[in-house]
Amino acid sequence: xxxxxxxxxxxxxxxxxxxxxxxxxxxxxxxxxxxxxxxxxxxxxxxxxxxxxxxxxxxxxxxxxxxxxxxxxxxxxxxxxxxxxxxxxxxxxxxxxxxxxxxxxxxxxxxxxxxxxxxxxxxxxxxxxxxxxxxxxxxxxxxxxxxxxxxxxxxxxxxxxxxxxxxxxxxxxxxxxxxxxxxxxxxxxxxxxxxxxxxxxxxxxxxxxxxxxxxxxxxxxxxxxxxxxxxxxxxxxxxxxxxxxxxxxxxxxx
Numbered sequence: 001x002x003x004x005x006x007x008x009x010x011x012x013x014x015x016x017x018x019x020x021x022x023x024x025x026x027x028x029x030x031x032x033x034x035x036x037x038x039x040x041x042x043x044x045x046x047x048x049x050x051x052x053x054x055x056x057x058x059x060x061x062x063x064x065x066x067x068x069x070x071x072x073x074x075x076x077x078x079x080x081x082x083x084x085x086x087x088x089x090x091x092x093x094x095x096x097x098x099x100x101x102x103x104x105x106x107x108x109x110x111x112x113x114x115x116x117x118x119x120x121x122x123x124x125x126x127x128x129x130x131x132x133x134x135x136x137x138x139x140x141x142x143x144x145x146x147x148x149x150x151x152x153x154x155x156x157x158x159x160x161x162x163x164x165x166x167x168x169x170x171x172x173x174x175x176x177x178x179x180x181x182x183x184x185x186x187x188x189x190x191x192x193x194x195x196x197x198x199x200x201x202x203x204x205x206x207x208x209x210x211x212x213x214x215x216x217x218x219x220x221x222x223x224x225x226x227x228x229x230x231x232x233x234x235x236x237x238x239x240x241x242x243x244x245x246x247x248x249x250x251x252x253x254x
Contacts, residue, residue, distance in 0.1 A: 012052030015039065015060075022069045023242060024062055038063050059254075065246035066254055074110045075245050076101075076128040077227060081234040086117040086126065100235060101128065115139060115224075116200055124149070124221030125229040127248075128237070137252035138224070144198040145251050146179060148223035149205050153214040157183050157191045161212065165195070169211050173201060176208045194222075225251045 016030035019039070024030060031049060033039050039046050040061045041053055053060070055069045068075070080086065080097060088098035101112050115127040115135045129135055137143050161181070168177035178197045185192040191214075195205060206216050222229045226247040232238060240248075 012054055015041065015046060015051045015053050016049070018053055018055050018058075018060070018069050019062070019067065021055075022060075022067050024067060033062060064250075065243075066249035068242070068245050072110065073131045074112060074129060075131065075134075075240040075248075076112065076237050077229070077232065077240055077244075078114075078126045078128050078237050079229060079232045079234045080118050080123055080126045082121055082123045085120050086114055088113060097126065097128070100237065117202075118221060119203055119206075122206075122219045122221065123234060124219075125224055125227065125232075126221075127224055127227065127240075134248060134252065134254065137254065138248065139200065140252075141199060143252045145225050145248075146196050146198045146223075147200070147221060147225075148194065148196045148228075150184065150220045150222055151193050151195065151205065151209060151216045152190060152218040153193060153209060153216055154190050155214065156186065157193060157214075161214075164212060165208065169208055171204075171207055171211060176201070176204055178208070224248075 015034060016027045019025060019030035019033070020027045025033060030039075034046055034049060034051075037045050037047065041051065042059050055071075058069065060067045060069055078097065078100065083095060084099075085094050085096040087096045088101075090096040090098075097114055110130040112128045112130055113135065115129060116139045118124060118126055127135075127138070138145055162183075165178045165181050168175040176197075176199065178195045180194075180196040182194040183191060184194050197204070205219060209216050220229075227240060227244045
């Protein structure tokens with residue numbers, strides 16, 4: 001929809017109403033945001049109160065953070081348990097992600113798909129959505145969205161391991177390295193470490209740690225970008241809140 005059409009088309013919705021329905025602020029407070037020049041539509045700051053927009057096509061930002069206004073789009077965080085395959089349907093009848101969301105789709109909810117993958121023995125945060133554009137960018141290596149993992153490994157961590165992993169380790173399919181590394185806890189015979197990396201090659205965390213002599217016996221993905229697993233229980237779903245969705249859009253330039 002063009003700027004002219006959005007202002008005059010009686011089918012358009014007033015911008016302050018759209019912001020209120022999206023949970024940004026009351027209509028009155030939304031008018032204040034517009035008056036302060038903090039709202040943009042399709043890349044241009046809005047300066048007039050009478051602006052009407054099409055919620056299905058307008059790209060709206062408040063303070064530089066994109067606002068989701070389409071009611072047909074869903075964004076969920078799923079804590080994938082160990083032993084669950086990252087597919088929406090498994091022909092062999094094995095436990096899969098689709099088992100946990102099927103009741104939502106069967107009752108008229110949106111058809112969801114997973115963003116990226118976690119191997120069957122890895123648990124943790126998996127994003128689910130029906131927003132194809134966001135999902136594509138989150139999984140595309142050029143956007144370099146960081147992912148955080150906690151790994152239980154055997155033995156005592158040497159002081160130079162973090163430096164080696166940040167410098168990079170040569171794997172069979174090329175160099176792999178972490179953005180950051182931290183020793184979280186050390187117990188007799190085992191250590192808990194945190195790694196942040198932005199690539200998504202298959203089993204890359206396990207292969208990377210195995211290559212430096214610390215094979216993983218438990219791996220949990222705790223964050224994708226700024227979206228964190230927190231204390232969410234395995235097997236549960238929760239909708240992402242507005243700041244979380246906004247952070248994902250920002251991370252991939254939407």
